[in-house]
Amino acid sequence: MLEKKVLVVDDDSLMKDFLKEALGRSDYSVDLASTGEEALEKIKDKDYDVILSDIRMPSMGGMELLEATKEYLPDAEVIMMTAYGTVENAVEAMKLGAFDYVMKPFSADAIEMKLKRAFEQMRLKKENKSLHQALENTYSFGNIVGKSPQMQKIFESVKAVADSKATVLITGESGTGKELIATAIHYNSSRKDGPFVKVNCAALPEGLVETQLFGHERGAFTGAIRKSRGRFELADGGTLLLDEVSEISPGLQAKLLRVLQEREFERLGSEETIQVDVRIISTSNQNLKERMEKGKFREDLFYRLNVIPIHIAPLRERKEDIPVLVEHFLNKYNLENRRSIEGISQKVYEMFMEYHWPGNVRELENCIERAVVTSKGKVLTLRDLPKEIAFGKADFASETIGVGCSIHEAEKKLILKTLELQGGNRTKAAEILEISTRTLRNKLQEYGLKEAGDDQ
Ligand SMILES: Nc1ncnc2c1ncn2[C@@H]1O[C@H](COP(=O)(O)OP(=O)(O)OP(=O)(O)O)[C@@H](O)[C@H]1O
Numbered sequence: 117m118l119e120k121k122v123l124v125v126d127d128d129s130l131m132k133d134f135l136k137e138a139l140g141r142s143d144y145s146v147d148l149a150s151t152g153e154e155a156l157e158k159i160k161d162k163d164y165d166v167i168l169s170d171i172r173m174p175s176m177g178g179m180e181l182l183e184a185t186k187e188y189l190p191d192a193e194v195i196m197m198t199a200y201g202t203v204e205n206a207v208e209a210m211k212l213g214a215f216d217y218v219m220k221p222f223s224a225d226a227i228e229m230k231l232k233r234a235f236e237q238m239r240l241k242k243e244n245k246s247l248h249q250a251l252e253n254t255y256s257f258g259n260i261v262g263k264s265p266q267m268q269k270i271f272e273s274v275k276a277v278a279d280s281k282a283t284v285l286i287t288g289e290s291g292t293g294k295e296l297i298a299t300a301i302h303y304n305s306s307r308k309d310g311p312f313v314k315v316n317c318a319a320l321p322e323g324l325v326e327t328q329l330f331g332h333e334r335g336a337f338t339g340a341i342r343k344s345r346g347r348f349e350l351a352d353g354g355t356l357l358l359d360e361v362s363e364i365s366p367g368l369q370a371k372l373l374r375v376l377q378e379r380e381f382e383r384l385g386s387e388e389t390i391q392v393d394v395r396i397i398s399t400s401n402q403n404l405k406e407r408m409e410k411g412k413f414r415e416d417l418f419y420r421l422n423v424i425p426i427h428i429a430p431l432r433e434r435k436e437d438i439p440v441l442v443e444h445f446l447n448k449y450n451l452e453n454r455r456s457i458e459g460i461s462q463k464v465y466e467m468f469m470e471y472h473w474p475g476n477v478r479e480l481e482n483c484i485e486r487a488v489v490t491s492k493g494k495v496l497t498l499r500d501l502p503k504e505i506a507f508g509k510a511d512f513a514s515e516t517i518g519v520g521c522s523i524h525e526a527e528k529k530l531i532l533k534t535l536e537l538q539g540g541n542r543t544k545a546a547e548i549l550e551i552s553t554r555t556l557r558n559k560l561q562e563y564g565l566k567e568a569g570d571d572q
């Protein structure tokens with residue numbers, strides 16, 4: 117931990133002096149406040165680690181300050197100082213999230229012990245957080261799977277560009293792995309120990325994207341109750357991922373262009389110019405070049421972002437990746453769910469290779485995860501798949517029922533194809549068609565297919 121920032125809040129000036137002196141001797145940086153209100157102002161401006169506050173103070177008391185601290189500085193720990201008669205309040209404060217309390221009068225050693233424990237607690241919390249994140253995200257390059265020439269080429273590009281500072285633009289349909297590739301570039305670069313910061317440009321209204329990117333000063337706009345650092349600042353020394361960059365407004369495009377050119381910007385409501393050392397990767401599932409040609413995206417910005425383009429083809433155009441992806445996801449979800457599914461049936465394999473995968477790798481991953489969790493057997497069968505994949509619904513509809521075909525004809529085709537895909541299993545076919553087996557039998561009779569098979 118860098119500087120250990122402590123705020124002491126007490127209306128008793130002797131107490132403040134004593135603490136400033138005692139804690140100043142250790143490596144704490146100590147600020148003082150005489151009232152709850154004054155403390156609150158300080159909290160809004162500085163990221164304290166520990167607040168050491170008296171419980172009983174004129175006007176805004178320690179309890180109120182505790183609540184405000186939880187709001188503005190959720191990661192800070194609060195230690196309450198109580199005098200005789202307010203111990204009950206201290207216990208109450210702990211229930212509300214205070215870390216500890218100390219009874220007045222106390223020695224310098226006693227308070228130092230408490231502070232030490234508070235900082236230890238914070239360190240553990242932080243460690244836990246990053247451990248959790250590391251487990252959640254499989255960053256290693258080895259976790260991107262792909263056998264197709266298209267993916268092999270991407271692997272080469274990732275290796276080649278990782279260590280440069282060059283700006284990368286990753287394009288591809290939703291679910292093709294843009295974020296995964298961006299993550300791999302960061303973690304294979306010399307910036308890997310620096311921050312990897314993401315901004316989703318599509319998910320936020322214009323004003324918010326701007327403060328997210330550049331930060332703001334306190335009071336820059338209504339609701340800006342405390343100073344905030346933007347993602348550009350947070351990413352200093354690391355990588356900034358601009359997700360869905362095609363979505364940003366013309367005004368913001370101009371500002372972004374400046375940062376890309378000069379690597380400097382100002383926080384909203386501030387004159388001070390901030391310089392950063394950030395590598396930028398952006399993604400888009402829109403064709404940015406097309407948007408540029410239509411005048412929706414600035415040309416100069418496009419060329420700044422598109423220094424190194426990486427395009428990820430849709431899964432349906434690189435079907436050789438499907439088997440390796442299936443194996444990869446089976447391993448992953450077997451492990452996660454303590455299952456031991458050995459593979460997929462021949463029929464499932466065929467369906468996977470035939471399906472058009474509008475949701476790309478994400479859809480395949482979700483499909484396998486769900487099947488691993490719900491399957492009863494050792495091998496995944498058509499039963500374990502969502503309907504639209506198991507019966508190639510979309511392909512079927514577009515390929516075999518053309519406009520100009522009568523309802524009666526369409527119905528017949530639908531029924532026969534479904535039955536065929538079900539290997540003649542009428543119960544299953546009826547279920548998919550959402551009709552009763554009796555209706556199905558009647559329809560088949562109508563088509564002269566009465567004797568066609570056993571009802572399994
Ligand atoms: N080649 C791959 N190997 C292993 N997993 C992959 C691969 N491609 C994608 N995935 C997985 O598929 C899921 C979707 O990938 P990701 O979020 O990177 O897609 P995206 O292109 O950013 O999608 P969107 O445009 O919707 O944001 C993730 O869980 C990712 O790990």
Ligand SMILES: [Mg+2]
Pocket residue numbers: 294295359399
């Ligand atoms: Mg994404």
